[in-house]
Amino acid sequence: MTRLCITAIAVLTLTDPAAAELARTPFGDWSIRCNDKNYCIAETKGESSNDEAFRLKVERGAKPGSDVFVTLRPTTTLDVGMRARIEIESLDEDNYGYFGTASKIYTGNEMTFGGDADRDLIEKLRLGEDARIEIDYGGSTGTLTYWVKLSGLTHALLAMDTEQGRIGRLDAIVAWGGLPADGSVVLAPAPAQPAATPKQTETAAAPPKPANDLPPPVMPSQDLSSGARGLVYTVDELPESVQMMGYRTLNCQLAETLPAYGAQFYAEGDVETWVVPCSMADANVPYFMAIHIPFNPSLDEWKEFETPPDFNQPNHALVNNLFFDPDTGQVTGTTYYSPNYDCGTFERHEMMAESGDYELVDYLEKSNCDGVTGPAEGWPLSWTIDEMGN
Numbered sequence: 001m002t003r004l005c006i007t008a009i010a011v012l013t014l015t016d017p018a019a020a021e022l023a024r025t026p027f028g029d030w031s032i033r034c035n036d037k038n039y040c041i042a043e044t045k046g047e048s049s050n051d052e053a054f055r056l057k058v059e060r061g062a063k064p065g066s067d068v069f070v071t072l073r074p075t076t077t078l079d080v081g082m083r084a085r086i087e088i089e090s091l092d093e094d095n096y097g098y099f100g101t102a103s104k105i106y107t108g109n110e111m112t113f114g115g116d117a118d119r120d121l122i123e124k125l126r127l128g129e130d131a132r133i134e135i136d137y138g139g140s141t142g143t144l145t146y147w148v149k150l151s152g153l154t155h156a157l158l159a160m161d162t163e164q165g166r167i168g169r170l171d172a173i174v175a176w177g178g179l180p181a182d183g184s185v186v187l188a189p190a191p192a193q194p195a196a197t198p199k200q201t202e203t204a205a206a207p208p209k210p211a212n213d214l215p216p217p218v219m220p221s222q223d224l225s226s227g228a229r230g231l232v233y234t235v236d237e238l239p240e241s242v243q244m245m246g247y248r249t250l251n252c253q254l255a256e257t258l259p260a261y262g263a264q265f266y267a268e269g270d271v272e273t274w275v276v277p278c279s280m281a282d283a284n285v286p287y288f289m290a291i292h293i294p295f296n297p298s299l300d301e302w303k304e305f306e307t308p309p310d311f312n313q314p315n316h317a318l319v320n321n322l323f324f325d326p327d328t329g330q331v332t333g334t335t336y337y338s339p340n341y342d343c344g345t346f347e348r349h350e351m352m353a354e355s356g357d358y359e360l361v362d363y364l365e366k367s368n369c370d371g372v373t374g375p376a377e378g379w380p381l382s383w384t385i386d387e388m389g390n
Helices: 119-127 153-163 198-203 240-249 254-261 385-389
Strands: 025-027 030-034 040-045 055-060 068-073 083-089 096-101 111-115 130-138 142-149 230-232 263-268 271-277 286-292 323-325 330-336 344-351 358-366 381-384
Touching (some): 025 153, 040 153, 055 153, 119 254, 153 254, 240 271, 240 286, 254 271
Antiparallel strands (some): 025 030, 030 040, 040 055, 055 068, 068 111, 083 096, 130 142, 230 263, 263 271, 271 286, 323 330, 330 344, 344 358, 358 381
16 A cells, blocks of 8 residues: 555554453444553454455554554465555545555454555545455465445544544544644744845746645634534534535535534534535635524524625635634634645634624735745735725
C-alpha cells in the first residue's frame, strides 16, 4: 500500500486485554475498543474465497502524531515477502488499489502496515461500500480474496479520534482540522514583505507551488474557548426541520457530510443554533446556519448572509468554512482561491439585536496567491460597512 503504508512496523497490541480494555462499541459492521492508555482498535470480520476466518483492523496509539496501522489477519499462514492489495468498491467512482509487501509477520499471523493517516484513502473508504483484499501467498495456494463491509468504519474512526482527543487536529484520521497535533494553537503572522524596486519586480522569482493538502490557518476569532457546545455525526441526530432545510431547500449531501465533518449546535434557553456542513469539498466546505425552536419547530429558519453592495448579488444561505461564535453572535466565512490557503476572501457578519438577522460588516480579499499563508483576517480590506456612512 504505497500511498497508505510506509513500511511494516511492529504491532502495538493491547496489554492484559481482560483487565485494561474498555467495552467494545459497535458501529454498523465495525466495532472499536480502547485500553486504559487509549490505544484503540477498530475492526471488522470478512468473508474469504476459501471460507476461512479473516479480520481487518485499524489501530492507533494516543500520542500526538502516532502512526495509523492497518492490520490484515487471515487464517492461512503468512510469510515475509507476501504482497497485499486493497481495492475499494464504490457506486460513484472507480476502484482504487493499494499495495504493500510484508517485511515481518507478527504474533497472531498478522500482516501490518503503518504510516500517517492517508486522507485520500480515508475519503475513498468513507464513500465506498465494500473493500476487497487480496493476499498473494504464492505456491499452490496462489491468491486468496477477502471481502469486508465498510458500513460503520467512518463512525468507528470518528470515535477513535474523539477518544484520543484529536477532533480538529492535523493528526486526526477523519475529524481533521487546522489545530497542531499536540492540541496547541499557534498563530504565526505572515512575514512582512519588503517593497520591491522596479528592477526586482522584473526578476522576481515565481511564487512557490501550492503545497498539497495543507490545513487552513486557524483564525484569531476562532478561539477554542468559543468552540462547539455540541457535535453530532449522523443525520438522525439533526432536528427533522433542519434536515429538511438541507435536503429540500439547499440540496445538501447530509448523509455524506455529517460523518465526515459533524454538525455543531449551540443551545441557549429555548433556542438552538445549528451549523451544518452542506456538501463535500477539499478546501471550501459550504455550511448553512439554522435556528431551531424545539417546542415549536414551525418557527425554525435558516439564516441568510449579505454580499458587498457593489456585487449586486442576492443574500446567500451557504457560507464556505462558516464559523459561528456563540458568545458574540458573529459569523465569519473564508473562501480560498488556492489549495495553498494563501489567497481568497474573508467575510464577517454581525447579528442585529432587534431583528436577529445578519448584516455584513467586513469583506476582505487577497487576490495574489503568493505562497504566503496566514490567518485570513489579516488579508486586505475590500469593503466595510463603515463606507455606508460616508
